Every structure is written in C-alpha cells, then in structure tokens.
Amino acid sequence: MDTARLHRSWLRQFITIAALLGAVLSTPQLTAATYLPGKIVRADLLTTDLNAAANFYNKVFGWRLQRHDAEGYIDAFIRGEPVATFASYSDSKAPADGSIWLPSISVTDVDAAVRAVKRNGGKVLEAAQHVPGIGRAAVIEDPNGAVVMMLRNDNGDPADGPAAHNEWLWPELWTDRPDATAQFYDKVVGYKAVTHRGQKGHDYRILGRDGVARATILRTPIPDVESNWLLYMKVRDVHRTARAVVENGGRVLIPPMKGDLNDDIAIVADPTGGVFAIQAGGD
Template identity: 35%
Template structure:
C-alpha cells in the first residue's frame, strides 16, 4: 500500500483492511453526527500558510483532517501523548477549537461538540478534507450525482473555502480550497503526519466513479488477495486513497465511511501506548501490503483512525 505522498507505480497494492475491519465500525453515522462535525468559524486570521505550499491546489489530495470530540482536553492529551502532536487553541464562536501541529505545520483541527444523547449515540469521527479547485461547483455537482450537502460552501478565515458532503453511500468528506495552495508532495513524512486514506463502502465501483467525477481522479483496479472490488484513486500521478468494500459482517444497510492513517515509527509500540492513554485497539497490529504494518485505533471518545509503519523498499534496498 503506497502512502499518499509516494508517486503511484503500476500494480501498486491497495490497503487490505480485510475481515479485521469487522470491528466496532458498525455504528452508522446519522445526520446528528454529521452536524456535530461542523466547526464554528474562527474569529482570528488563523494559521499562516505552511512553508512548503504549492502555488495552486492539488485537486484530490487529502490535505487536512478534523476531529469532532466531546472532550477537547482529553483528546489533546491522547493525541499529544501518542503522536507527539502539539496544539494551539483558536478562538471560535460558541465552542472550543484547537489546531494540531507536527514540526510546526498544521495537520488537523479538533473541535469540541457535545454528542446527541440516546440509547445509541453516534461516535465522534475524523473528517477528511480533500483539495478542490472550486468548492461551490463541486458541491453542486455532488448533489446531481446523489450526494447530500451537510454544510454549504463557506469561507473559513485562515483555512479556505470548504463544505461538508455526504456521498451517495453516506461517507462524509469535506472539499477544501486553500487560499495559498496545498502542501507539496514530498518524501518528508514523519511520525504524526497523515500518510494514507481508505474509503470503506458497500458499492466500491460506484463510489470510485463518484469521486472520479468530483476530483478528476485516475482510477485503477487494485490487486487484492480476494475477488472483492478494490480501487486506487490517483491525482497528479500520485496515489491518494483506496476504495474498499465494507467488511462482510457489517449490516447490509451500513453507511460508507472514510478511515485515515497516521504514520508512526512503530505500530506495535503505538498500539500499546494508545491503550495506556485510554484508547482501544480495534484491529491488532499486522502486516499489510508493500512493507507496511497497520493497526486501527479508537481514541478515548471512540473516534477511529489508523496507524501505519511504512518502510520504503527503495530506500531500504529491498527488491521491488
């Protein structure tokens, strides 16, 4: 499985996330959870542009992620201790918001929102932000192809123009156009950086086609150990994400969902640390494709994300 910053190669393998993902991703993401993912607009100018920005957007690149959580302080303790993230609080209207940084560049936003009460409340989620050149036009097109607009296109000072959309299978994502362009594709990914993204969906072919229409992806069939449909989404000749079928044990009406992975130096050590910090290991560390180790973690509030330990076969001298 190539990380998102690596140029795609012919026959590049997709993330497996096979039967192990029959974990606790069984809860559907109702509209109440989608609404809770909408941040208040920052009242300040926000973070200055990251130094390594391109002058233009890189459509289709996943450039940011946002966590909605009921306890911001607990989330900061967990992710800071696990990934080495540092935080800077940002004033917002009617809530609490913080930006997470790695080596001085912003990698994520964390917004505090109380979750709806009930017998089966929604879990907090990580929301991926995907670079787009024209957010209003993309949102309009998405509706024509069966999506729902959860948060209409809005300019967020310091971040850019964004929207929140539920794709036709229910997966939430946010198109984003940054005013100063997007981070360049480099090999400088370190612990705490996002490294990969996977869409889990009941309709892989239809989902791949939907995102191809929106972001102009090149779609390639991904080699897999079974007959399930799996696809790689590429833009700028770089693999950005995989589209995978939902695990067979999930309910037939389960919604699609995005799962993002963070690079760590050691998946085994990070998984142990996550438990010590109050999280849970949903999928135990195990080898995946192309010299990688992965695991799936839930933070103390239940938000799921992946961790990955990836070794470049070229840099390490391994055969391709």
C-alpha cells in the same frame, strides 16, 4: 475485536492495502498559491471532548497543541507543521457514539463540486461557506454515506512529500459499491480509478488525479460496516503505539496485524471515539 463498535459510525474500518502507492497525506510547509486538486489536505477531528482528545494525541504522538479557547478549537503541529485541528460538536450535532475524523479533499471550485454532489446522488451536510483562516469549504455525504469535506485552501495546498513518523500517511474509502463510488468521485473531484488485485486476493481501486495517486477504494469486507473514509498515520512501531493508545485511554479495535504490503497495521480509537489507523514504515 469489538465488532459492535466497528458497526456504529462513520469511521469504522479494517486494513489498508495501498498506503505506499506514491502520493501521501503529509504535512510539509505550505507553498503559497499552489493547489493540488484531489489531494486530501486537511484532517479535522470533530469531538465530544476537545481537551481529552487533544491531550491524547499530544501524549501518544507528540503533537504540539495551540489552543484557541475563545473560538473553541485546538490546532495540532508535528515538527512545526500543521497536522490536525480539533473542534467541538455543538450539542445538537454530537453523534451518540463519539467523535469522527473528517478529511478534506482539495478541489478547484467548491461550489461546482457541491453542484456535482447534488447531481450525482450525494447530500450536502454543510453548505459551501468561507471559513476564516482556512478557505471555502462544504461538507458532503456521498451516495453510500461516507462523509468528507470539499475545500479550497486560502493559502494553497501542502506540497507532496513522504510522510514522517506521526504524520498522516494515506486515505482510504470503504464501500459496498466501489465502482459506483469511484464514478461519483470522478464527477465531483475529477478522480480517475485504476483497479488492482492485492496480494491477498482482493481488488482495490487507486484514485488519482493529474497522474498522481491520491486515495484508494476498497470493497467493505466486514458485514454491516458503513461506508467511511479512514485516515492512516505512519508510526515507527505499531505494537508499541497500540500499547500507548490503551495506556492513554484509547482502544485497539483491530489488533496489530500484517497488511497487504506486509507492513504492520492496526485500527485504534482515541478516548472520545475518533477512529483511525496506524501503520509502520521506515524513513
């Protein structure tokens, strides 16, 4: 296990224990003007090598790429539905240790969410602004350092539904201060937290809104790992996918193992440093 790599950046984590709790991060067809506040509705990879990153996900997960060379970004689709966007860092903002996955939380009012972030000890990294073709968005850092985007989609949010293979499955937040972190997101997003005891003996918090589970918070079990949001992807076979990751220039940070729900899971990184999790699950 490459613990040094795990200790260095925003998305450096271990295992999920709640990927099948109900709501999932999936990519079904958009329903116009339907909004699901609290749901993570978008995933953007901010990368130091746009083409290398996009080609990796195309080869390993079969994501179809739509390149926008003039604008400097690439959209990715699975089964005809949007699954991610790849964008390049400007030179001044590129981190020393590689790329990151940035999730987006649907909120009713981005500007109100930004004000709540400031009132409750968070930071605004990118001010609220309208992003053409996407919506109004702001990038924030919670009081423990985890980075996420607040978003009001122009065309509504993707409907809830079960994730298929090679789609995003579940978001999880690791932090040393789970109670305080849950309170922060309650005030900013409107999440309500319910604490549960996992099968392996550790507590985790389910974050929900409007009666639907949206994410989990887990106390960081590894020393010196910074607070981060981690996205899990559903795959058919974790062992096979981990081998494909390595064969295509990526790395396995946490080898395949059994998670709290007895599903195979692993933590991997793409060739440019973007870290995410893979988890097995049948249809």
